[in-house]
Amino acid sequence: MSTSRYTLAELCITQCAEVWRDAGEVLATGFGVVPRLGAGLATLTFSPDLMMTDGEAYLLAEPVALGPRAARAAKVEGWMPYSRTFDLLWQGRRHALVGPVQVDRYGQMNISLVGDYARPKAAILGVRGLAGNSISHPNSMFVPNHSPRVFVSGEVDMVCSAGYNPARWPEGKVPESLVIGRVITNLGVLDFGGKDHAPRLLSVHPGVSVAEVIEATGFPLECAAEIPVTPAPTDEQLALIRERLDPQDLRATAFKGNPPGDRTSSA
């Protein structure tokens, strides 16, 4: 356990790292500051065989601190242009941690648009690689703003990634190879390990109640009788995050106001 104070961003980084525990020799792709730091932390601690890229075209021999200066001094161990990334991911040798705009009870994600397809209220990116990623390798999610606007009550407005809705699959059969990992949010940690892949609450962050999480989720969550509190970062993890991976504190911008990780008594 930690003896020091930690921020919500630091707590989420340690939980993001967990998605790569026992992942083996695969590409760890984290989109955004918190997921990337999570991948770096996993690599420096319990999953040293992970591969990471510089986000452009090179594989890095070791995690690099965030920020331009460190990135230019990075030690490279290989080449990973996008064509090779697709070859690798279609073989399943990756676990990505992505930031969806919407998620539904089937674990289907949306980053394309919000609203009507022909005249969207908000056109965002497009499906990007989510369809191919979801059918090829495990994917986890980071949602910094846990709310019913993200965790929607029906299906997402544009199903970009495949999920556990049998009605969407040939012959109504969800492939057994489909793996949706964890969902780390500002309130807690979810997965899809309930009955028939139902969404489930795994833990609540310190100071957050189960009722708050249920209230902020547009679909039902399976909850055990006792929901554990998300464990605090260890001193070793905090030192690696603060000194090695993010000395410029880019993680301070991950959440508005950079709140503490333990919100029990606004610690």
Added chain:
Amino acid sequence: MNKRMTAADVVGQLRDGMTLGIGGWATRRKPMALVREILRSPLKDLTVVSYGGPDVGLLAAAGKLRRLVFGFVSLDVLPIDMHFRNARQAGAFEVMELDEGMVQLGLRAAAMRVPFLPTPVGLGTDILVRNPDLKLVKSPYADGTTLVAMPALKLDAALLHVSESDERGNCVILSPDPFFDEAMARAADRVYLSCEQVVPTAKVCGHDRARYQPFERAVVTGVVEAPFGAHPTAAVPGYGIDVEHLKAYNAATSPEDWASYRQRYVDLASHDDYLEAVGGRGYLASIPPPVY
């Protein structure tokens, strides 16, 4: 053989309603000098296949698109291209929205002269719902797997920005990632290159550099010398992304601001005038390479 031509020559060979592939990826190595030449021309009703960046945004803002075949449009550092967003929200063009990997498979099918390539990518998603023309196929072998038949994305022309070329179209891409420019080149009936510099064959592609050649000269139709021709996108090792310019571009969404952007940066007499308008060669060369 000399394939050198001007950007205006390239656009003069294009026709209304054509399907164009635009190379690069988001804010990297986009053939922007050629795209701006399209904006200055009467060309219209284009179908564009692109890993989209400001190329798509400019064409959308100028009303050149009839249909967009895409996986995404993004400015990377600025996640959303506002010109794409506004035109998409207004329903200004048709879309064929695909997974990035499906775009690649469609280009490779066209390159291989096969009608489709089978893939599981797209199953279980709205890509199939939103593109009712996409068909499924069942493997004829013992596995009997159901797959998506990703149709060939044949291109009338590909527009690509490379580092250097000789006048016959022997070219090299010295940037870290060649992206899917080769697939686009082979999927296209005609391939037009813009390049930072036209240089003699011995310099562009000797033993030391041949590994950086994306495709052989026989697929190349025309070569345009356009230094900083990818600006405001990056063409490393020469220059990085001009983030400040992209911000100004992305903010120019009102009719007045767009008209002013066009006047300042598009409706110019020459590429040299453009380079002056965006800060001059010295400034452009000083833009550092991007960090992701």
